[in-house]
Amino acid sequence: MADSNFIDYVKIYCRSGKGGRGSTHFRREKYIPKGGPDGGDGGNGGDVILRGNRNLWTLLHLKFQRHILAGHGESGSGRLSSGKSGESKIIDVPCGTVAYDAETGEYLCDVTEDGQEVILLKGGRGGRGNNHFKTSTNQAPRYAQPGEPYQERRVIMELKVLADVGLVGFPNAGKSTLLSVVSAAKPKIANYPFTTLEPKIGIVSYRDFKSFVMADIPGIIEGASEGKGLGLRFLRHIERNSLLLFMVPADADDIHQEYRILLNELAQYNPELLDKRRILAISKSDMLDEELIEALSADLPEIPHIFISSITGFGITELKDLLWRELNADGEYRKSFEKITHRNLDIKTVEFEEEEDIPEDDYIEEDWDEDEEDFDPDFYYGEDEEEKN
Numbered sequence: 001m002a003d004s005n006f007i008d009y010v011k012i013y014c015r016s017g018k019g020g021r022g023s024t025h026f027r028r029e030k031y032i033p034k035g036g037p038d039g040g041d042g043g044n045g046g047d048v049i050l051r052g053n054r055n056l057w058t059l060l061h062l063k064f065q066r067h068i069l070a071g072h073g074e075s076g077s078g079r080l081s082s083g084k085s086g087e088s089k090i091i092d093v094p095c096g097t098v099a100y101d102a103e104t105g106e107y108l109c110d111v112t113e114d115g116q117e118v119i120l121l122k123g124g125r126g127g128r129g130n131n132h133f134k135t136s137t138n139q140a141p142r143y144a145q146p147g148e149p150y151q152e153r154r155v156i157m158e159l160k161v162l163a164d165v166g167l168v169g170f171p172n173a174g175k176s177t178l179l180s181v182v183s184a185a186k187p188k189i190a191n192y193p194f195t196t197l198e199p200k201i202g203i204v205s206y207r208d209f210k211s212f213v214m215a216d217i218p219g220i221i222e223g224a225s226e227g228k229g230l231g232l233r234f235l236r237h238i239e240r241n242s243l244l245l246f247m248v249p250a251d252a253d254d255i256h257q258e259y260r261i262l263l264n265e266l267a268q269y270n271p272e273l274l275d276k277r278r279i280l281a282i283s284k285s286d287m288l289d290e291e292l293i294e295a296l297s298a299d300l301p302e303i304p305h306i307f308i309s310s311i312t313g314f315g316i317t318e319l320k321d322l323l324w325r326e327l328n329a330d331g332e333y334r335k336s337f338e339k340i341t342h343r344n345l346d347i348k349t350v351e352f353e354e355e356e357d358i359p360e361d362d363y364i365e366e367d368w369d370e371d372e373e374d375f376d377p378d379f380y381y382g383e384d385e386e387e388k389n
Helices: 175-182 228-240 255-269 272-275 291-297 314-329 379-380
Strands: 009-015 048-052 068-069 089-093 097-101 107-111 117-121 151-159 163-168 198-205 212-215 241-249 277-283 303-305
Touching: 009 097, 009 117, 048 097, 048 107, 068 089, 107 117, 117 151, 163 175, 163 228, 163 314, 175 198, 175 277, 175 314, 212 314, 228 241, 228 255, 241 314, 255 272, 277 314, 291 303, 303 314, 303 379
Parallel strands: 009 068, 048 089, 163 212, 163 241, 241 277, 277 303
Antiparallel strands: 009 151, 048 117, 097 107, 097 151, 198 212
């Protein structure tokens, strides 16, 4: 049964804040009954911001938070007092989260680093007060800018697991068993296909207190790139892995052919995946003798390969050494995920629960704030029809 706490797709409604209106106030003091304009600026509306958080590994916390609303900016006031800016809303997401427009599927942004902040929706700028529009010919402008409107959109958040090593293979290739042996992760292990229905992540300890992250990607089948076997849900998690460890069991009918099928599914889904570093591990090799291993090696593809057995520990230390060397080759460690070109999302492939109504706007548009009783238009405008207009 799938882990109900692992949520890798959510759809939410986001709205930034309106900018506050600028003030049209005029200076009023005891001995200065008819002072000039001193209207302050409106406050800026709050932004909606995505922030990477390495302590999160799922989008579960957003599943029941469907509406993200930033605060509106307050209007300016007299004595050049600016309005308070609206509160920005920060959405913490796991590293590896990608945002798409829910209506069109257009790629918007992604978050890959802990603490990285990306503005998803910009709040409206506050309007300028009438003090800014004073001129030699218009000493008492009754005009101030309204604040800029808010931005809103429905957004799909998609999590693509970010790991150094991604395990790729058919169901029952031994991926979960390997992860349980080299890390403290405890994925479900059983002798039937699709035991793993959600990605599992483990920290692999290496020499001299070094470590790297390994992800167990659920099994791929032939036709996964066309959606078979929930393949599209599985394949997208491979995009964010720095190194791909292909796993084919030693008892496979044709090791080379299985590897080619896996490689073809990746190419059909996203050709850029073929640019990633790859290693082939032949699992369950405890059933092979040295002579058979040498014979099989002659037919394997021209990529780094190794024979291992997670049950007996055969080749596990050598596998860690090989993975570490490949991860650090050419100084590209932890950088290959940045090379993926983000594509727009096919929203037809994603299903969500029935959408909730958008909350009503609680913003109150304030009236002009000049003191009508003290305001003397004849003093400021006289009989000049041009200035009246």
